Amino acid sequence: MTDKATLTIGDKNYDLPILKGSTGPDVLDVRKLYGDSDHFTFDPGFTSTASCESKITYIDGDAGILLHRGYPIDQLAEKSSFLEVCHLLLNGELPTAEEFTKFERNITYHTMLHAQFDSFFQGFRRDAHPMAVMTGAVGALSAFYADSLNVDDPKQREISAHRLIAKMPTIAARAFQYSQGRPFVTPRNELSYSENFLRMCFSVPAEDWVPNPVLTRAMDRIFILHADHEQNASTSTVRLAGSSGAHPFACIAAGIACLWGPSHGGANQEALEMLEEIGSVENIPAFVQGVKDKKYKLMGFGHRVYKNFDPRAKVMQKTCYEVLEQLGINDPLLHVAMELEKVALNDQYFIDRKLYPNIDFYSGITLRAMGFPTNMFTVLFALARTVGWISQWKEMFEDPSRKIGRPRQLYTGATQRDYVPVEKRG
Numbered sequence: 001m002t003d004k005a006t007l008t009i010g011d012k013n014y015d016l017p018i019l020k021g022s023t024g025p026d027v028l029d030v031r032k033l034y035g036d037s038d039h040f041t042f043d044p045g046f047t048s049t050a051s052c053e054s055k056i057t058y059i060d061g062d063a064g065i066l067l068h069r070g071y072p073i074d075q076l077a078e079k080s081s082f083l084e085v086c087h088l089l090l091n092g093e094l095p096t097a098e099e100f101t102k103f104e105r106n107i108t109y110h111t112m113l114h115a116q117f118d119s120f121f122q123g124f125r126r127d128a129h130p131m132a133v134m135t136g137a138v139g140a141l142s143a144f145y146a147d148s149l150n151v152d153d154p155k156q157r158e159i160s161a162h163r164l165i166a167k168m169p170t171i172a173a174r175a176f177q178y179s180q181g182r183p184f185v186t187p188r189n190e191l192s193y194s195e196n197f198l199r200m201c202f203s204v205p206a207e208d209w210v211p212n213p214v215l216t217r218a219m220d221r222i223f224i225l226h227a228d229h230e231q232n233a234s235t236s237t238v239r240l241a242g243s244s245g246a247h248p249f250a251c252i253a254a255g256i257a258c259l260w261g262p263s264h265g266g267a268n269q270e271a272l273e274m275l276e277e278i279g280s281v282e283n284i285p286a287f288v289q290g291v292k293d294k295k296y297k298l299m300g301f302g303h304r305v306y307k308n309f310d311p312r313a314k315v316m317q318k319t320c321y322e323v324l325e326q327l328g329i330n331d332p333l334l335h336v337a338m339e340l341e342k343v344a345l346n347d348q349y350f351i352d353r354k355l356y357p358n359i360d361f362y363s364g365i366t367l368r369a370m371g372f373p374t375n376m377f378t379v380l381f382a383l384a385r386t387v388g389w390i391s392q393w394k395e396m397f398e399d400p401s402r403k404i405g406r407p408r409q410l411y412t413g414a415t416q417r418d419y420v421p422v423e424k425r426g
């Protein structure tokens with residue numbers, strides 16, 4: 001098989017090198033196409049475009065496979081921990097016991113925030129959406145760290161990565177406590193990453209906080225499931241912002257802003273609110289008809305890449321059962337979700353469009369059972385995805401061919417014309 005494709009435009013042929021990955025689709029290298037042919041490629045939404053080379057995450061959408069540095073997500077969710085997955089995503093390998101101890105210590109000793117930073121939250125209304133708080137707070141973090149800004153220095157990139165992974169739980173917990181009118185809780189170094197986060201969210205000064213190992217494990221697993229996902233919209237946002245050399249914390253704030261959208265990370269909140277709106281199994285047929293009439297989308301369903309089950313959704317469903325059982329909760333919305341899934345998976349409309357549950361379909365029921373309000377769901381997604389964003393940002397800077405991202409366009413506006421004085425208009 002030749003290692004090039006030939007494009008014919010008019011009476012000219014243009015060779016496009018075919019680049020092969022370790023697995024997945026090959027790519028046509030079009031980097032020289034505009035210079036040679038005076039033509040752009042056109043792919044709004046990037047449905048057929050690879051924006052970069054990466055070694056971090058691989059998704060086979062047809063087979064429903066998700067690998068992080070080659071390890072299947074279901075194995076990592078079952079056998080690993082979020083901090084171990086952070087090391088894997090950042091450094092490319094699962095850590096040895098010694099490497100993990102060092103990595104965990106680096107993260108643990110960066111969880112505190114500058115004392116002055118807490119007053120930043122006071123500028124928000126108590127009823128501000130926590131994602132608005134997160135976008136502002138993480139962006140503001142760049143004002144507190146004027147050191148380690150040389151993004152071309154690997155050591156400084158590593159410090160920024162550790163700081164972000166470590167501080168996101170502290171900021172997210174503050175956004176939650178602030179919205180609830182409760183005092184902020186300082187991180188504790190003797191607690192694990194997920195235990196520390198749950199304590200900062202749910203402990204109150206009036207009594208000792210007792211960790212629940214099932215909920216801690218569930219939280220850690222939920223973080224693993226949300227850690228990274230190839231070149232999704234928010235990761236592409238972080239890469240594009242980072243390509244200009246912007247402050248890494250500001251780039252992550254850009255990623256948080258993008259993730260907030262209902263088509264992306266905001267879908268977990270939308271999916272639970274959709275289940276609440278449906279309310280009971282009896283209302284499912286009418287709701288599904290509304291989807292087919294294109295009045296609204298089935299939130300938590302469908303995916304740009306997965307045209308089969310999202311492997312994370314299966315683990316999320318299992319975790320949902322475990323949490324509800326542990327808490328002795330019989331949530332009627334779980335029955336609605338399961339029936340809705342069954343109806344959708346057997347309906348030709350959804351089958352024809354290859355629409356399956358994605359990670360957001362069951363996460364909301366689980367998080368609500370754990371005590372989080374719906375407006376915190378995407379904050380938890382952003383907390384977990386920070387390691388994916390910063391790992392992809394770091395990989396971009398390790399690529400010697402790195403360039404600032406600057407897409408072109410198909411221009412269909414007015415061609416050149418002369419200025420018209422106001423008295424001659426209309």
Ligand code: SDX
Nearest residue numbers: 229232263264265267297298299300301302303304353358
């Ligand atoms: C995440 O990219 C990632 O990896 C994201 C993510 C990550 O970890 O980073 O996985 C996280 O964002 C998961 C997705 C969460 N979003 C939702 O659950 C919102 C609902 N889903 C849809 O908005 C939609 O499925 C998208 C946005 C996720 C994907 O849309 P695409 O790939 O652009 O597909 P499309 O809009 O071209 O849809 C193809 C057809 C259309 O119908 P027709 O015009 O052909 O008749 O499928 C329909 C769409 O209308 N369709 C849906 C649907 N999703 C697509 N119809 C009903 N309900 C849906 N959910």
